[in-house]
Amino acid sequence: MSFLRYLGFDDVRVAARFDCFRGTKKESTARKYGVLGANVFARKPMAHG
Amino acid sequence: MAIACPVDLDTQVLRSEVSKIYSRVATDPDGDFHFHRGPAYAANFLGYDPAELAALPNECTASFAGIANPHTIAPILRGETVLDIGCGAGTDLLLAARRVGPSGRAIGIDMTEVMLDRVRGSAAAVGLTNVEVRRADATALPLADASVDVVISNGVLNLVPEKEKAFAEIRRVLRPGGRLQLADIVLDAELGEDVRCNIDLWTG
Numbered sequence: 001m002s003f004l005r006y007l008g009f010d011d012v013r014v015a016a017r018f019d020c021f022r023g024t025k026k027e028s029t030a031r032k033y034g035v036l037g038a039n040v041f042a043r044k045p046m047a048h049g
Numbered sequence: 050m051a052i053a054c055p056v057d058l059d060t061q062v063l064r065s066e067v068s069k070i071y072s073r074v075a076t077d078p079d080g081d082f083h084f085h086r087g088p089a090y091a092a093n094f095l096g097y098d099p100a101e102l103a104a105l106p107n108e109c110t111a112s113f114a115g116i117a118n119p120h121t122i123a124p125i126l127r128g129e130t131v132l133d134i135g136c137g138a139g140t141d142l143l144l145a146a147r148r149v150g151p152s153g154r155a156i157g158i159d160m161t162e163v164m165l166d167r168v169r170g171s172a173a174a175v176g177l178t179n180v181e182v183r184r185a186d187a188t189a190l191p192l193a194d195a196s197v198d199v200v201i202s203n204g205v206l207n208l209v210p211e212k213e214k215a216f217a218e219i220r221r222v223l224r225p226g227g228r229l230q231l232a233d234i235v236l237d238a239e240l241g242e243d244v245r246c247n248i249d250l251w252t253g
Contacts, residue, residue, distance in 0.1 A: 007216045009229065017235065018095055020116040026083040037095070037116030037204070038235040041123060044223040 001040065009042035074137070076163060078111040086114045091140065096121055105143055109171035112138035112164070115203035117232030120144055125230075128152040129198040132222065134187050134215075135159055135205025139168035139180075145201060146177045156192070158185040188214040195224040203232040 001012045020037035021030035029035075070082070078086050088110040091097040095118045102110050119141060125131055125148040133142040136157030146155035157180070159165055165182045172180040185191045187202075187209045200219050209215045219229055 003212075004216070004229075007213065008220055009216075014235065015122050016096075016117070018117050020085065020094060022094070024083055024085060034236050036235055037232060039117045039119065039122045040229070040231040040233065040235075042229040042231070044220055044225055044227045044229075046226045 001042075004040070004042045008045070010045045011041065011043040013041050015039040015041055074112050074114055082114075084114055084116075087111055088113065088140075091115065091118075097144075101144060101147070102140070104175070105140065106171045106174045108167055109139045109143060112167065113140040115141065115232055116234060117203065119201040119203055119230040119232045120148075122230040122232075123228060125149060125199055125201075126153075130154040130196065131156070131199045131201060132190070132192065132197045133157045134190070134200060134202040134219070135208075136168060136182065137161075137164050137203075139164075139171050139182075141201055141203050142168060142180065142182075143171060143175065143177060145199075146172070146180045149179065151179055153179055155180050156197075157182045158187070158190065160184060160186055188218060190218045190222050192222045194221055195227075197222045197227060198224060199228045199230060201230045201232070205233070206231065207234040 001014060004012045016039040018037035021027050021035060073080060074082065074086065085094065088102040091102060091113050092099040095115065097118060114137065125145055127150045129149045130153060131145040131149055133145060136142040136159050139157060142155050142157040149155055157168055162184060165184055168180065168182045183191050187206065188211050200223060206212065206215055223229065
């Protein structure tokens, strides 16, 4: 999530992950690259440039 | 984390392929795809409330193809203005519209006209009058600076090659203190350039 901080967001966190490709045709590709769905929270700072 | 697009990736071809796939999701949601769709998937895999989904038209939820759940990240509050980037047929957008109520606004953008038509029809069918949709690209949001309280997006930004531009636009339209509630793909490790240049792996 460092790129969100780099782009100027605060309070960045991954809130949950989901195995969204389980049982699909692309499950093995998803496993190979460690692909999961994720909930991500970030906030625009109150004071920004 | 690589956020820059490989220089030799044809982004117009990528946009076209993404648009084709998701137009097909709208017109043939029971067709053959590499990803799950529909309300049962949303409830069983992603924790959506089945009763909330059942209260939306099937023509909306049948095409749901999200990969996480932006509604469980933080509450969406009455009166807020929510922007859904890549709203598709509108499941997340209409759920947000219900949450913000008549004093709020739920704005959806998508580059697929078929999907936008679905949203218009579904919003009308359930009597939601606080929903607006616009055909647009994530890298050029048709909204004023600091005009949005919450940006949601579900399984979309991973398909946008110009990610820095897309997130700069999100930051622009959010009011100071506004929230990004993003549902998207995460990876265990950085992908090599050969993988990032393979359009088939972008679109499945």
